Amino acid sequence: MIAQLTERPVGRVYATVRDRLGRTPxxxxxxxxxxxxxxxxxxxxxxxxxxxxxxxxxxxxxxxxxxxxxxxxxxxxxxxxxxxxxxxxxxxxxxxxxxxxxxxxxxxxxxxxxxxxxxxxxxxxxxxxxxxxxxxxxxxxxxxxxxxxxxxxxxxxxxxxxxxxxxxxxxxxxxxxxxxxxxxxxxxxxxxxxxxxxxxxxxxxxxxxxxxxxxxxxxxxxxxxxxxxxxxxxxxxxxxxxxxxxxxxxxxxxxxxxxxSVLILIVIVLGGTGSLPGVLLGALVVVALPELLRELSDVRLLVFAILLVGMMLLRPQGLWPRIRRKPKPFYGLQEEEPEDVAARILREHQVQMEERDRRHAAAGHKVPAAGEILLEVDGLVQQFGGLRAVDNVSFSVRRGEIFSIIGPNGGGKTTLFNCITGVQRPKRGRVLFDGRSIVGLRPHVIVSRGIGRTFQGIRLFKNMAVFENVMVGLYPRHRTMTWQAMLHTPGERKDELRTLQESRRWLSFVGLESMAGQLASQLSYADQRRVEIARALAAHPHLVLFDEPAAGMNPTEKLELVGIIRKIRDLGITVVLIEHDMSLVMRVSGRIAVLDHGILIALGKPAEIQNDPAVIEAYLGREDDDMGRLTAQEA
Amino acid sequence: MALLEVRDLHVYYGNIEALKGISLSANPGQIVAILGGNGAGKTTTLRTISGLLRPRSGSVMCAGKSLVGVDAHVIVGMGVSHVPEGRRIFNILNVEENLNLGGYLIRAQHQLIKERKAAVFGLFPRLAERRGQLAGTLSGGEQQMLAIGRALMSDPKVLMLDEPSLGLAPMLAKSVLKTVREIADRGAAVLLVEQNARQALAIADHAYVIEVGRIVLEGNAAVLAKDERVQKAYLGGFESVGSA
Amino acid sequence: MGDFLQYTVIGLTVGSFYALVALGYTIVYGIIRLINFAQGDLSMVGAFLGWTLLVSFGFEHLPIYLALVIAFVVPMIGTAVVNLGILQFAYKPLLRRSLLAILITALGMSLLLQNSAELIWGAAIEAYPPNLLPSSGFFVGPVHVTYVQIALVVASLLLMGGLVAFIQGTTIGTAMRALAVDHDAARLMGINVDAVIRIAFVLGAMLAAASGVMLGIYYVQIHFTMGFLLGLRAFTAAVLGGIGNIPGAMAGGMLIGLLEAYTTGYLSGTWEDVVVFGVLITVLIVKPTGLFGERVAERM
Structure with missing residues (x-):
């Protein structure tokens, strides 16, 4: 918002003109x-x-x-x-x-x-x-x-x-x-x-x-x-x-x-890597500059070397950079009322889920109904050197619930997520999703099986626009082929339009539609978290894993997050949460698992967990840790 | 004025405010515990004092000199040593080399290095047995000893320890913390960040409880050890959704 | 058999030059994960500085030992200054930016050095004094060994030995190794990380300059483009030995030297670079951590 207001009117006119031009084929x-x-x-x-x-x-x-x-x-x-x-x-x-x-x-x-x-x-x-x-x-x-x-x-x-x-x-x-x-x-x-x-x-x-x-x-x-x-x-x-x-x-x-090879590299660095008009400009400079400076032809490469280093130091984006920010990314799309959006997301999601369940059943697998086991972790072990980060952990998550994993630092929570999402291969144990093992699959395959995730430290594509971030999340759902993309065939165009429309819906789902055209890096921390959530949802997962979604949020933002998490559950998506804010965890979770030193020490409803002596001990230490109050005199 | 004096520290990661005005102090011979749940800002506080992070505002004074804006490697020379979370020993170097690096600033004074090493070995005899062994092959407890010993090589006035008991078996954790008490009794001011609140409070003199970048409780360690609000800070706190 | 041993002698001689340059790559990469593309070109700069002193300034007519000392020491210092300038001016502002930007800048610095050298010393091939060292030699069985070869290999070994003594034996050397593990932890020891990085750049440049002067003495002819292939082969050596690994770089240099000598001897000189690059690509694909394991800092 602020960024838009402070933009000079000339810039805005220019942007609008460019935008208009951008709409001709x-x-x-x-x-x-x-x-x-x-x-x-x-x-x-x-x-x-x-x-x-x-x-x-x-x-x-x-x-x-x-x-x-x-x-x-x-x-x-x-x-x-x-x-x-x-x-x-x-x-x-x-x-x-x-x-x-x-x-x-x-x-x-x-x-x-x-x-x-x-x-x-x-x-x-x-x-x-x-x-x-x-x-x-x-x-x-x-x-x-x-x-x-x-x-x-x-x-x-x-x-x-x-x-x-x-x-x-x-x-x-x-x-x-x-x-x-x-x-x-x-x-x-x-x-x-x-x-x-x-x-x-x-x-x-x-x-x-x-x-x-x-x-x-x-x-x-x-x-x-x-x-x-x-x-x-x-x-x-x-x-x-x-x-x-x-x-x-x-x-x-x-x-x-x-x-x-170096000259061609200079062509694109000068013009701006990733920018097509930049390439033309770069080619013009690289070819024409030596022609103009005939008497300097001996130092042609020296000049280019200085240009190359100078560009990297002073203007790394190039002379004619590719601008990914877009003032009106959804221009020309059919407007939708907010209630309509929610309904459409729900409908689309149900269609996707049913479709997936049908395919799953057709392939001879059992489809878990709501309340039945969706994700099963069984005897999972992950070891780094001598340290067991995850030690024989077993639990299962039921379809449709909000399940939280908590525990002190170094408890093994993120390692557990990484084992489920295929980032790491566990040393031992099974991970079953929808009744099928997903151990050893590459992360993008696991995504296409229906598991989405966010990261502890936000990992958005910083130099892409917000709506593009969400569109990347839709990658697994495209059906068009590369040749169709190159020729920009009507089928591909329809697919793109649908993707854009969906990315808009997901952004409106997390309340960020107005920010869609900005670069991801321009957003506030809490908003970046929400973009990450939208990106994870875009592929219509069965299960989402959120790693500390509330970290760094203020109380108001946390409250909004609780709302979003509940909305996600209402869509029928199962949510697994790693979170340190205990009141948030206690509020939203159906069940909570506690990991300490890689071991599952408790599993149960929020009230049970809050009063579980083992959990209190993990967080605070044991009663007998008082060590008889060591004092200076004693030691 | 206390030996270490932190006033109204504000620290940001990008545009996220991680510390929202932390003030604390520590005196020679004193263990000051900093408690709080994950992500509360304990580690950030230590990293700011040792110069790895720059505060946006606020002051850090050690023995009357400001540490704000001073490079981390210079701060070590001013008498503040920081044992980082996760130990961060140099695993491809042997035990002795790790200790030598701890005495990097006095590397020309061979006699002094020798004396300090002897003192560290006195405190941790296990390290003396393994002086030629690669640090990466030590057990977790030994690595923690090495990390503390390495920090002691500069003979710090202020020693900051970030979760020294993390990942250690309970017995070992206890013995490490006992040594920490010993170090304080020899005259250093110790700033102790701990997850294990009971153990920390048992050996500390004074304690602060941090939540979401703010100090929410402060007081005598023995008194805080009996305060139920400490437990609340870990398992559902003051400033959070519940009370918002 | 005689041929084989003869090629081995040649290979070890050339390999010791590669090893020196490879050490520069490995030290710098180990600490800040930067491929200093200019490493080979620093060698070229060293060669030309030595040539300027010996030929242009006529120091070749001084007593041989004095001439050699000047021809090695001054270029080593001069090149170190150049490398420090590169670090300060080009790399330092970029260290926290994207890898792509740093790589492109490093490439740019390599080009800059080459073309500056062309501007200063011209595009012609220059020649070191051909008889600076006695060109005679002796036979060991069927193998001919020259005194130049012996002198140069001994000199390289001395330099490498000095480097190893510095890295293994001094606290600053220990600090350099520590930087390959953890920069922040090193800062907390009181180590001035920037200063140690500068020392690494100075050492790398000095070794490169020494190898450049040696190449000049050995091959006589020098040219402003000589650093390109030298740098590539030396980088291959560093990767072969496991980047960041100092003994690995030395062994890698020798291996590449031998490989080159055998290829030239048994196959043809025109194929040597194909073989060297083939080895590089194979090593990177099969065992990217090199034959002897790598020691590299996490990307900051």
């Missing part, structure tokens, strides 16, 4: 602007300018591809030139050796580089990100050296005499021809990239970049998505490579050095 904007640029350059009618423009287009294509890997998924790729090389060589060899037409080689260039991305990506996905950077660097160098040593591909001399592209009998051989082809390919690359950006895939990537652990825990299959990022990034590089090969007419390994 993206492809139309790309086509209009690229046609405008094309017409301008062609009317300029200067071969030199046209040639520079072709280079800008090539770098922009490369930048778009690298942007998927680095900008969205947050994986630093220092060997991106390898994809450019593989695309160029594939196309060049097919044209010179097999005498194919340029346009027919394109799919193969893209296919090969995509495959190369998968080959690089698959084994390296689990590496930590700094090692990954070095591995990609090594991959880039290996690729270049391999081409250098490969006789069939001409060794150090490369492939010569690559023919001009032939377009239905018309040979494209002037700079202007290439410029048109380049713009055409760039337009395709941009439209696809933008569609991906606004699909569940794009949101999933950014979520991984922001917090991979949290992304996985709300249902995003992080490994698969990282692999996808490599494959997609590779494909864009392949497209640019093929175009480069036919345009230059001769390629050799020196065109694909580490330096090129």
């Amino acid at each position: 993206y492809w139309s904007r790309v086509v209009v602007s690229l046609v405008a640029i094309g017409v301008a350059v062609i009317f300029w009618n200067d071969d030199y300018v046209t040639a520079v423009a072709v280079s800008v287009a090539t770098y922009a294509m490369l930048g778009l591809g690298l942007n998927i890997v680095v900008g969205y998924a947050g994986l630093l790729d220092l060997g991106y030139a390898a994809f450019f090389a593989i695309g160029a060589y594939t196309s060049a060899l097919l044209m010179t050796q097999a005498h194919w037409n340029f346009f027919t080689t394109l799919p193969f260039a893209v296919l090969f580089t995509g495959t190369a991305g998968a080959i690089l990506g698959y084994p390296t996905l689990r590496l930590r990100s700094d090692y990954l950077a070095i591995v990609t660097l090594g991959f880039g160098e290996m690729t270049r050296i391999t081409f250098n040593n490969w006789e069939y591909a001409g060794g150090p001399n490369g492939v010569l005499g690559i023919p001009w592209p032939n377009f239905f009998g018309y040979e494209l051989n002037t700079q202007a021809d290439f410029f048109i082809v380049g713009l055409f390919l760039l337009a395709i690359a941009m439209i696809f990239a933008e569609h991906l950006d606004h699909s569940r895939l794009g949101r999933g990537w950014v979520a991984i970049r922001e917090d991979e652990f949290a992304a996985e825990s709300v249902g995003v299959p992080s490994l698969r998505l990282k692999l996808f990022a490599y494959v997609m990034g590779g494909m864009w590089g392949g497209l640019a490579g093929a175009f480069f090969a036919t345009r230059i007419g001769a390629i050799d390994p020196t065109s694909f050095t580490f330096q090129l």
